Amino acid sequence: MTSGVAVGTPDPSLRAVVLRYEGFTSRGAPVTFRETAATFVPVIIDLDAGWTVSHRDDAPLRLRSFVAGLTAAPVLVGHGGSAHCLQIDLTPLGARRILGLPLCELANRSVPIEAVLGPAGAMLVQRIGETPRWQDRFALVDAMLMRRLSDAPDTDRGVAWSLARITASGGRAAIGPLAAELGWSHRRLISRYRDAVGLPPKTVARIVRFERAAERLRGGAELSAAAAECGYFDQAHLCREVRDLAGVTPAELRVNSVQDPAS
Known part of the structure; x- marks a missing residue:
């Protein structure tokens, strides 16, 4: 099995909005990870064959790029042996501004990125997939987040x-x-x-x-x-x-x- 991780540093102006960027690549046997309850909102930009996501008491979902709200239970996330993705971890209050919807609509759920960001989400996935270097991909995410913040509602x-x-x-x-x-x-x-x-x-x-x-x-x-x-x-x-x-x-x-x- 081979794997690699690339870590990005968000622009300082995004400090209150985003916690971290991480690029992830894995090749080998199918793997399922147990994600614990946590106080951040992950956005997964999938560049491979997608993920199986299982929330407690719900049927497993097959998702490509997706957004997951805060959960009060562990979540199982798996791939079929090949994974390539970029993960954006947003603060909850940052996610409320970036995503532009009440976060109760995402609580204990994972939804396709297009369901939250619409065509802009699909365009972001496409542009990141067309960009080979991780640091350039992180820069694209910086730019997208700053654009959305420019007309986002203020924090409560x-x-x-x-x-x-x-x-x-x-x-x-x-x-x-x-x-x-x-x-x-x-x-x-x-x-x-x-x-x-x-x-x-x-x-x-x-x-x-x-x-x-x-x-x-x-x-x-x-x-x-x-x-x-x-x-x-x-x-x-x-x-x-x-x-x-x-x-x-x-x-x-x-x-x-x-x-x-x-x-």
């Missing part, structure tokens, strides 16, 4: 403020006091989050806390220490959350990457 400031508080606290910030500080009802906060992020704030906080715990486990922390430091009731609580959000045990999460070959 209340959601941005509260999301920053949730993230800074490692997912431990209480949702009720955040709504109170904004002068919003709990129902209004949930509605704003569904539009701007895709999932309710309590679910987002749960995923942020899981990401922090996963980072600690992969860094060598003991299960008990990770549970205490990240605000879980006990080790059993952390184990349940890892199983729900990653589909594996903490021990398996500790030794594998975010993209885990599914057993």
Whole structure:
């Protein structure tokens, strides 16, 4: 099996919108990866034969280039032995501006890129496929994102403020006091989050806390220490959350990457 990864650095003006660019090539046996719940919105530009994507309780989808919203469960993504793609990881608030639709329409779903970006999505795939060098491909993505931001709606400031508080606290910030500080009802906060992020704030906080715990486990922390430091009731609580959000045990999460070959 042969594989290669190319990493791109987004333009500094896109810092609040895009987290990373990554080019990926693989040739060999068919592979299925388990993608854990995460706080970013991936856009996959497929340059090969496409992907099989399976969300929990849904029938597998066969997709070429696609966009996936935030999910509160692991997702299985596989290829038939040959893969060549460019992945754009957007922040949720950046995705709301770039994609131009309420992110609740993408939550726990993966959809063809044309269903979100229309002809512009198909054109982007074509142009990237016609461009041989990864750095030139990343530059094309920079240009596309900056064009779409030029007339995109502003970020919801209340959601941005509260999301920053949730993230800074490692997912431990209480949702009720955040709504109170904004002068919003709990129902209004949930509605704003569904539009701007895709999932309710309590679910987002749960995923942020899981990401922090996963980072600690992969860094060598003991299960008990990770549970205490990240605000879980006990080790059993952390184990349940890892199983729900990653589909594996903490021990398996500790030794594998975010993209885990599914057993």
